[in-house]
Amino acid sequence: MKFGVVVFPGSNCDRDMIGALCDDLKQEVIPLWHKDKDLSMFSKEDCIVLPGGFSYGDYLRCGAIARFSPMMNSVIEFANSGGKVLGVCNGFQILCESGLLPGALLRNAHQQFVCKNVFIKEEGNPAALKIPVAHGEGRYFASEEVLKSLNDNGQVLYRYCDENGKLTDTSNPNGATEAIAGICNEGRNVFGMMPHPERACSNILNNEDGRVVFSKLFGLS
Amino acid sequence: MIYTAQVKVMPLKELLDPQGKAVMGGLGNLGLGSIKDVRIGKNITLQVEAESEAAAKAIAEDAAKKLLANQVMEMFEITIG
Numbered sequence: 680m681k682f683g684v685v686v687f688p689g690s691n692c693d694r695d696m697i698g699a700l701c702d703d704l705k706q707e708v709i710p711l712w713h714k715d716k717d718l719s720m721f722s723k724e725d726c727i728v729l730p731g732g733f734s735y736g737d738y739l740r741c742g743a744i745a746r747f748s749p750m751m752n753s754v755i756e757f758a759n760s761g762g763k764v765l766g767v768c769n770g771f772q773i774l775c776e777s778g779l780l781p782g783a784l785l786r787n788a789h790q791q792f793v794c795k796n797v798f799i800k801e802e803g804n805p806a807a808l809k810i811p812v813a814h815g816e817g818r819y820f821a822s823e824e825v826l827k828s829l830n831d832n833g834q835v836l837y838r839y840c841d842e843n844g845k846l847t848d849t850s851n852p853n854g855a856t857e858a859i860a861g862i863c864n865e866g867r868n869v870f871g872m873m874p875h876p877e878r879a880c881s882n883i884l885n886n887e888d889g890r891v892v893f894s895k896l897f898g899l900s
Numbered sequence: 901m902i903y904t905a906q907v908k909v910m911p912l913k914e915l916l917d918p919q920g921k922a923v924m925g926g927l928g929n930l931g932l933g934s935i936k937d938v939r940i941g942k943n944i945t946l947q948v949e950a951e952s953e954a955a956a957k958a959i960a961e962d963a964a965k966k967l968l969a970n971q972v973m974e975m976f977e978i979t980i981g
Contacts, residue, residue, distance in 0.1 A: 740970055747967070776970065783972040785911075790918040820915065820973060854916070 680897065681725040682706055685754065687713045687745050692731035692768065692875065699877035699889065700728075704899050713748040718757050726763035726897060727754050729770030731813070731875060741784065741816045742772035751777060764869045765896065768814055771861070771871035780864055780871045781829070782821030784814075788854025793817070796886075797852050798844070799837040799860045799874055801895065805844040808888040810874035812852055817873040819855040819862075829862055836895075837861040837872060870896055903948045903956035908977045909969045910941035944968055953980050 682700050686693045693710070700706045709720065711727070713734075721727065735744035745751060751773070758764045758779050766774040774780040787793060792815040798807040821829065829835050837860040841850040851858045853873070861872025876889030893899045911917045920938040927935050946963065950956035960978045969976040 739968070743967060743970065775972075781972075783970055785915065785973055786918050788916060788918055790922050822972075 680706060680899075681721060682708045683711045683718065683721055683725070683727045684708060685711045685713060685727065685729050685750050687732070687734035687748065689734045689736055690730050690732035690769070692877065695875070696728055696730045696767070696877040699880040699893075703880040704890070704893055706899065711750060713745070713750045716749040716753040718753045718762075721757065721762065723761045723763070726765055727757060729754070729764070729766040729773050730877075731768030731770060734769055734773065737769075737816075740772075740776065742769060742774075742776040745769075745773045746777040755779060758864075758869050761866065761868055763897070766869075766871040767875055767877065768812075768817075768873055771873055772816065774869060774871045779869045780862060781825045782819055782862070784816050784873070785818040785820050786816050787814070787818055787852075791815075793852045795852070797860075797874060798840050798842050798850060800840045800844045801837060802833065802835055807840050807842050807844040808891055809842075809879070809886060810876055810888055810892070811878045811886075812874045814853070814873055817853040817855065819859040819873070821856065826857060829859075830857075832865060834863050834865065834867075835859055835861075836863055836870060837874070837892075901950065903950055903953060904981045905946040905948050905956055905960035906979045906981060907944040907946065907960055907964050907968050908941060908979075909944065909964070909974050910976070911939060911974055913975075915973060941974070956980055 701708045794813040838858040839851045863870045876892035879886040879889030917939045919940045924938040948956040964976045
């Protein structure tokens with residue numbers, strides 16, 4: 680399996696993502712430039728990653744401009760033909776703006792940028808994973824109809840929880856609807872999440888819970 | 901002919917607008933407690949070359965739907981001046 684990590688102007692987690700995939704998870708990684716559009720070196724088994732950061736300065740809305748970059752047109756095509764795509768933080772915002780994932784990410788309810796370790800849990804698994812978040816606009820929102828279909832189809836990947844895996848008001852760092860931290864599309868090939876698993880894959884960082892996320896999504900260990 | 905289009909983008913009514921809430925708190929601290937709600941949006945001005953006002957409005961609407969507003973969380977209104 681190969682990974683392509685797209686670098687937009689203003690991306691700032693691209694190196695973290697490349698480092699985690701390459702050095703910690705021993706995967707082949709190809710950095711991709713937003714002005715290019717060639718994804719012919721990737722097959723459906725591979726994954727394109729949209730990293731965190733502040734693409735295009737977060738102008739207009741987070742992810743709104745990145746969506747129209749030449750590379751994103753290719754990524755949308757790649758996703759629609761069944762290729763895997765992962766968006767983390769700003770990458771999640773770009774996926775929502777591009778329509779590859781439903782819903783939107785709004786300003787945090789408390790109006791502050793939040794940068795800390797939080798706990799998240801997989802649906803149906805009580806084990807809490809400690810993963811960092813760093814965002815000002817991470818409050819997931821979708822219409823009731825969309826929320827229902829996400830829940831019915833098992834498209835909610837992660838919810839914010841406390842260290843014991845319990846969903847509580849205080850464990851939701853941004854006011855996200857139903858404490859949603861990450862979702863996938865109906866085809867289960869496009870994944871988006873606000874927390875940063877790439878920042879938690881190395882014992883040097885004293886946190887390897889991010890490996891559990893990559894293992895769940897891509898079978899990597 | 902060049903028309904000026906004003907695109908007003910506002911967060912949907914049912915959504916919490918934390919920016920507006922923070923500003924309302926500030927207004928309250930100034931003694932302007934009679935202001936009961938504040939919501940903050942964007943005003944975007946476009947210069948549109950078109951053959952008629954209706955055509956200019958249609959172009960601005962297309963821009964608003966495709967980029968200027970995200971209708972999952974925002975609504976927009978267009979006025980041509």
